[in-house]
Amino acid sequence: MPLFEAARVPPRLPPLLVLATTAILIFIGTLMPAALKDSAHAALGSELPWPALAHVILFGVLAASPVFGRGRAGTWRALLLALLLALATESLQTLVPGRHPALRDVLIDLGGALLGRLLWLRASEAPARRPG
Numbered sequence: 001m002p003l004f005e006a007a008r009v010p011p012r013l014p015p016l017l018v019l020a021t022t023a024i025l026i027f028i029g030t031l032m033p034a035a036l037k038d039s040a041h042a043a044l045g046s047e048l049p050w051p052a053l054a055h056v057i058l059f060g061v062l063a064a065s066p067v068f069g070r071g072r073a074g075t076w077r078a079l080l081l082a083l084l085l086a087l088a089t090e091s092l093q094t095l096v097p098g099r100h101p102a103l104r105d106v107l108i109d110l111g112g113a114l115l116g117r118l119l120w121l122r123a124s125e126a127p128a129r130r131p132g
Contacts, residue, residue, distance in 0.1 A: 059109045
């Protein structure tokens with residue numbers, strides 16, 4: 001037995017589970033009342049734009065899912081779902097006290113989706129490195 005044996009890596013989470021969990025987190029954030037959102041933002045500190053970062057990260061994870069496939073068709077599918085989800089969540093904000101839809105948030109969501117998708121495409125095209 002080698003001195004440093006590789007730890008067992010848990011199996012990857014199924015891509016559909018990651019996609020569904022991310023979508024649920026997006027909807028939870030969307031349906032959060034303004035007072036709760038503001039208190040969470042204050043607790044985290046106002047040095048960084050936490051809501052915008054959350055949008056970028058969540059939509060980036062969503063679009064980086066391998067569920068969409070590779071190539072242009074996969075990228076278009078990922079971006080279309082991101083657009084539909086962004087529009088749906090912004091529309092739902094009309095039902096939440098103190099919240100309102102903003103085109104800026106839709107653009108941030110799409111920017112996050114595009115960034116996540118490009119990073120996933122780049123990582124999936126990289127040649128696999130073999131140890132030693």
